[in-house]
Amino acid sequence: MTTSRPDAIVIKNLEKKFGDFIAVDKISFSVKKGEIFGFLGSNGSGKSTTIRMLCGILTPTSGQGIVAGHDIYTEPEKIKLSIGYMSQKFSLYEEMTPFENIRFYLGVYNIPPDQWEERIQWTIDTTRLHDVRNRLTRDLPPGWRQRLALGCALLHKPDILFLDEPTSGVDPLTRRHFWDFIGILAGEGITVFITTHYMDEATNCEQIVMINEGKIVASGSPSEIIGETITDRPGADLDDAFIELMSRS
Numbered sequence: 001m002t003t004s005r006p007d008a009i010v011i012k013n014l015e016k017k018f019g020d021f022i023a024v025d026k027i028s029f030s031v032k033k034g035e036i037f038g039f040l041g042s043n044g045s046g047k048s049t050t051i052r053m054l055c056g057i058l059t060p061t062s063g064q065g066i067v068a069g070h071d072i073y074t075e076p077e078k079i080k081l082s083i084g085y086m087s088q089k090f091s092l093y094e095e096m097t098p099f100e101n102i103r104f105y106l107g108v109y110n111i112p113p114d115q116w117e118e119r120i121q122w123t124i125d126t127t128r129l130h131d132v133r134n135r136l137t138r139d140l141p142p143g144w145r146q147r148l149a150l151g152c153a154l155l156h157k158p159d160i161l162f163l164d165e166p167t168s169g170v171d172p173l174t175r176r177h178f179w180d181f182i183g184i185l186a187g188e189g190i191t192v193f194i195t196t197h198y199m200d201e202a203t204n205c206e207q208i209v210m211i212n213e214g215k216i217v218a219s220g221s222p223s224e225i226i227g228e229t230i231t232d233r234p235g236a237d238l239d240d241a242f243i244e245l246m247s248r249s
Contacts, residue, residue, distance in 0.1 A: 008191040014063035025214035038205035084153035088165040094138035109156040143174035
């Protein structure tokens with residue numbers, strides 16, 4: 001018998017307007033604790049605006065939202081302490097070494113100094129950066145910098161990890177290792193909320209929401225979305241479904 005998992009994220013009729021422009025149009029969905037959840041859409045579809053609202057960075061125009069047990073209107077700072085975020089654009093300090101970056105973010109997250117040694121060792125072990133811990137970050141290959149960014153996002157042991165196109169620009173082998181690690185994190189109860197333009201990657205998600213022009217156009221497991229969208233091609237994949245759904249608006 002499968003035990004129902006609690007919700008890590010619940011949003012209802014979430015809307016964001018910029019003047020007369022509706023960036024996010026009253027969307028609703030939920031994400032289970034420990035779930036790998038895919039949030040997909042073309043550029044300008046409303047993905048980034050939604051993520052910024054969920055991360056407590058942007059205040060919604062209307063609607064409701066709970067992230068890691070905290071209200072997106074009244075408790076944005078508590079949300080920020082409960083989540084990790086890794087952006088598509090590398091945002092760590094390239095003039096620092098991996099070790100220095102990790103130590104810096106321990107301070108940013110206000111992690112007690114008596115935990116620093118353990119968290120530094122865990123991050124270096126997790127990211128497999130032992131041999132380059134004292135090299136300048138700018139000299140590391142893209143895949144290694146990606147691992148460092150992920151390790152820093154996990155330093156404070158967040159309940160939810162937001163990953164915005166995390167494998168953009170890295171090689172297929174690195175992408176595979178990355179997704180293996182994502183599976184391990186989810187198995188440990190961390191909720192993973194991820195955006196990607198690689199549809200083969202998105203098939204690793206338990207549930208997917210696709211958004212276009214601020215509105216949800218599909219939701220469900222990858223196989224459900226494919227089956228409901230492409231009914232006349234038995235060999236269709238998520239790429240086919242994505243293209244079909246994005247072209248309908």
